Amino acid sequence: xxxxxxxxxxxxxxxxxxxxxxxxxxxxxxxxxxxxxxxxxxxxxxxxxxxxxxxxxxxxxxxxxxxxxxxxxxxxxxxxxxxxxxxxxxxxxxxxxxxxxxxxxxxxxxxxxxxxxxxxxxxxxxxxxxxxxxxxxxxxxxxxxxxxxxxxxxxxxxxxxxxxxxxxxxxxxxxxxxxxxxxxxxxxxxxxxxxxxxxxxxxxxxxxxxxxxxxxxxxxxxxxxxxxxxxxxxxxxxxxxxxxxxxxxxxxxxxxxxxxxxxxxxxxxxxxxxxxxxxxxxxxxxxxxxxxxxxxxxxxxxxxxxxxxxxxxxxxxxxxxxxxxxxx
Amino acid sequence: xxxxxxxxxxxxxxxxxxxxxxxxxxxxxxxxxxxxxxxxxxxxxxxxxxxxxxxxxxxxxxxxxxxxxxxxxxxxxxxxxxxxxxxxxxxxxxxxxxxxxxxxxxxxxxxxxxxxxxxxxxxxxxxxxxxxxxxxxxxxxxxxxxxxxxxxxxxxxxxxxxxxxxxxxxxxxxxxxxxxxxxxxxxxxxxxxxxxxxxxxxxxxxxxxxxxxxxxxxxxxxxxxxxxxxxxxxxxxxxxxxxxxxxxxxxxxxxxxxxxxxxxxxxxxxxxxxxxxxxxxxxxxxxxxxxxxxxxxxxxxxxxxxxxxxxxxxxxxxxxxxxxxxxxxxxxxxxxxxxxxxxxxxxxxxxxxxxxxxxxxxxxxxxxxxxxxxxxxxxxxxxxxxxxxxxxxxxxxxxxxxxxxxxxxxxxxxxxxxxxxxxxxxxxxxxxxxxxxxxxxxxxxxxxxxxxxxxxxxxxxxxxxx
Numbered sequence: 032x033x034x035x036x037x038x039x040x041x042x043x044x045x046x047x048x049x050x051x052x053x054x055x056x057x058x059x060x061x062x063x064x065x066x067x068x069x070x071x072x073x074x075x076x077x078x079x080x081x082x083x084x085x086x087x088x089x090x091x092x093x094x095x096x097x098x099x100x101x102x103x104x105x106x107x108x109x110x111x112x113x114x115x116x117x118x119x120x121x122x123x124x125x126x127x128x129x130x131x132x133x134x135x136x137x138x139x140x141x142x143x144x145x146x147x148x149x150x151x152x153x154x155x156x157x158x159x160x161x162x163x164x165x166x167x168x169x170x171x172x173x174x175x176x177x178x179x180x181x182x183x184x185x186x187x188x189x190x191x192x193x194x195x196x197x198x199x200x201x202x203x204x205x206x207x208x209x210x211x212x213x214x215x216x217x218x219x220x221x222x223x224x225x226x227x228x229x230x231x232x233x234x235x236x237x238x239x240x241x242x243x244x245x246x247x248x249x250x251x252x253x254x255x256x257x258x259x260x261x262x263x264x265x266x267x268x269x270x271x272x273x274x275x276x277x278x279x280x281x282x283x284x285x286x287x288x289x290x291x292x293x294x295x296x297x298x299x300x301x302x303x304x305x306x307x308x309x310x311x312x313x314x315x316x317x318x319x320x321x322x323x324x325x326x327x328x329x330x331x332x333x334x335x336x337x338x339x340x341x342x343x344x345x346x347x348x349x350x351x352x353x354x355x356x357x358x359x
Numbered sequence: 360x361x362x363x364x365x366x367x368x369x370x371x372x373x374x375x376x377x378x379x380x381x382x383x384x385x386x387x388x389x390x391x392x393x394x395x396x397x398x399x400x401x402x403x404x405x406x407x408x409x410x411x412x413x414x415x416x417x418x419x420x421x422x423x424x425x426x427x428x429x430x431x432x433x434x435x436x437x438x439x440x441x442x443x444x445x446x447x448x449x450x451x452x453x454x455x456x457x458x459x460x461x462x463x464x465x466x467x468x469x470x471x472x473x474x475x476x477x478x479x480x481x482x483x484x485x486x487x488x489x490x491x492x493x494x495x496x497x498x499x500x501x502x503x504x505x506x507x508x509x510x511x512x513x514x515x516x517x518x519x520x521x522x523x524x525x526x527x528x529x530x531x532x533x534x535x536x537x538x539x540x541x542x543x544x545x546x547x548x549x550x551x552x553x554x555x556x557x558x559x560x561x562x563x564x565x566x567x568x569x570x571x572x573x574x575x576x577x578x579x580x581x582x583x584x585x586x587x588x589x590x591x592x593x594x595x596x597x598x599x600x601x602x603x604x605x606x607x608x609x610x611x612x613x614x615x616x617x618x619x620x621x622x623x624x625x626x627x628x629x630x631x632x633x634x635x636x637x638x639x640x641x642x643x644x645x646x647x648x649x650x651x652x653x654x655x656x657x658x659x660x661x662x663x664x665x666x667x668x669x670x671x672x673x674x675x676x677x678x679x680x681x682x683x684x685x686x687x688x689x690x691x692x693x694x695x696x697x698x699x700x701x702x703x704x705x706x707x708x709x710x711x712x713x714x715x716x717x718x719x720x721x722x723x724x725x726x727x728x729x730x731x732x733x734x735x736x737x738x739x740x741x742x743x744x745x746x747x748x749x750x751x752x753x754x755x756x757x758x759x760x761x762x763x764x765x766x767x768x769x770x771x772x773x774x775x776x777x778x779x780x781x782x783x784x785x786x787x788x789x790x791x792x793x794x795x796x797x798x799x800x801x802x803x804x805x806x807x808x809x810x811x812x813x814x815x816x817x818x819x820x821x822x823x824x825x
Binding site: 091094095098100101102103104106122183186187188209210211212213214215298299300301302303304315318319320321323 | 399468469472473475476491495496498499500501592593594595649650651652653654655787788790791795796798799802804
């Protein structure tokens with residue numbers, strides 16, 4: 032709240048300040064529309080709630096991460112050693128590696144697939160678009176826990192996935208059936224594909240909204256200039272969808288970062304440590320093993336990562352609007 | 360803090376005054392907040408020890424009391440047991456109202472920490488045994504030592520030493536099995552061997568009398584296309600229980616107890632590695648349900664009841680469910696001993712102990728309540744509601760062949776002192792640190808030596824930290 036409000040008020044004040052000084056008018060009684068101090072009063076209720084339930088826990092979490100604490104007895108000051116342990120503990124380090132894999136499955140893959148689909152759809156009017164949009168978005172509406180339970184059955188020994196693979200086997204292909212979520216090699220990609228399934232709909236809906244906003248004239252102009260479907264995609268669709276793509280990538284990456292429920296329900300981090308992710312470890316270390324400081328350190332790191340990834344995506348995808356428009 | 364920052368903001372000149380001032384204020388507020396927020400956790404105040412003659416045993420004299428009790432008895436028979444006992448207690452002492460809060464085992468584990476560290480904890484809680492729970496709570500001074508009450512009510516006399524040891528810990532939380540008593544349990548638990556009587560008959564086999572016969576039976580079952588052992592290990596804990604049963608065949612019960620409670624020994628000792636090798640061998644020979652690491656623990660008895668498995672290692676907590684599904688077709692026995700007629704040892708113990716919180720305002724009433732629900736009459740209630748009471752019930756007999764099997768096994772085990780503790784008591788992180796490598800061992804991704812080495816690493820690290 033404060034962060035959003037500040038740049039504007041600062042700019043306004045700076046522009047206004049010389050005039051205000053010259054006339055000797057009291058601050059806060061400027062021209063209409065200029066932010067006044069009473070504005071703080073208006074945002075105060077929201078600010079209090081925001082501070083109490085978001086900022087305060089964040090500050091406390093950061094503080095806890097500097098202590099060695101079992102959650103019960105007295106804590107001892109640990110400095111940055113929890114962060115050091117986070118980097119040296121092979122399980123925790125591994126969990127960040129798994130996160131990187133999951134970001135590919137949760138963000139890159141769905142956005143890529145959705146992008147290509149939308150690119151194809153942009154060339155022609157699709158019948159029943161509203162229906163497809165709803166159907167694709169449905170996984171987003173279902174609670175993640177329900178998704179996890181459903182997919183656990185899909186992947187189970189006698190589930191549909193293995194049923195299909197056995198049917199293929201009977202047609203002469205090698206037997207690929209296995210206990211997917213209990214397999215050291217395939218558990219992580221199997222969980223990742225659930226994320227892909229969930230997030231394609233979200234990315235698709237966002238991009239579809241964006242593509243409808245691109246003027247048809249641009250496509251017509253491109254076609255008159257002799258652009259084929261691929262050229263058209265690169266010169267019209269992609270630049271026109273930059274912002275939507277940034278939003279889709281950001282949202283899906285954040286989903287990957289805070290991916291706890293799916294892991295907790297579907298695999299519990301197993302087999303071994305094969306599907307442990309940082310968000311799961313925050314819970315595990317804090318509540319199961321009594322390493323509250325370490326859990327908080329991981330949590331703070333996730334927050335910092337979320338911040339960095341969001342900022343990174345903004346810069347990479349959305350950051351150069353002039354060039355994007357110029358190319359279009 | 361905020362005072363000082365305003366002053367420093369005032370020394371800055373020019374047009375930046377307001378801006379810098381505000382930023383400094385914000386920063387200062389953040390710093391002040393950090394400073395004001397004292398270090399997490401509070402110093403442990405040891406609960407005062409009470410003299411036995413100061414204990415008031417007459418609950419009626421306590422006046423109107425509301426006793427808040429947190430338990431995890433949410434499953435069928437156990438829920439009925441507690442409901443019945445609570446009703447009886449309140450009928451006996453109308454001045455006491457029991458405010459019962461029941462949660463599933465996992466939920467209780469997760470919320471108990473927070474509840475105990477708060478200012479207003481419940482009076483009576485079920486706090487799990489082991490270094491991950493009870494020992495930590497005791498170390499933090501959150502549970503009341505029950506020695507004074509024990510002298511009045513005689514709990515240590517009522518229960519075998521093996522069982523009260525499980526609920527005892529030194530006040531620094533460093534050694535389970537010594538120190539003060541911190542809780543009393545209601546029900547017994549054994550991890551034993553369930554067998555499908557129909558399947559055995561079809562294979563032409565008798566329930567095995569020795570460990571050797573048992574392994575032969577496994578080979579026979581496998582060769583005739585049956586699944587020898589129903590096994591689901593997604594949660595990692597099942598493999599630790601299975602390992603523990605095998606370990607009891609190779610290591611002496613005292614060695615296992617000492618190891619789990621941190622009194623000596625190493626997980627990479629010879630017998631412990633041998634046990635892991637046996638587990639790996641069974642897996643290699645295909646004695647377990649296929650893809651066991653992908654099957655949920657709770658699905659194991661369901662699969663076994665369906666006929667997917669001749670044998671199944673499992674806790675007595677599955678008995679009532681299995682009896683409903685299989686009737687008289689299911690039997691239960693202790694893991695067979697090396698020699699026929701020898702004494703069996705297996706993992707087990709007792710249900711979660713009922714403990715009194717250090718901040719409880721009615722510790723005497725709480726103690727009377729715990730005494731009431733663990734009395735001989737309460738053991739009758741346990742049998743009536745289909746549970747395995749920790750002590751022999753004075754009058755009631757269990758119904759059904761399976762419950763009789765189980766009660767007989769429990770009595771044998773109590774008589775021969777053959778109970779070994781659950782392995783996950785060993786360290787707070789053991790479920791992952793040992794359960795994970797066991798999952799790898801079952802799939803052949805690691806060797807017995809490596810798996811036990813990993814367990815020992817975690818164990819040694821905890822012993823050092825403790």
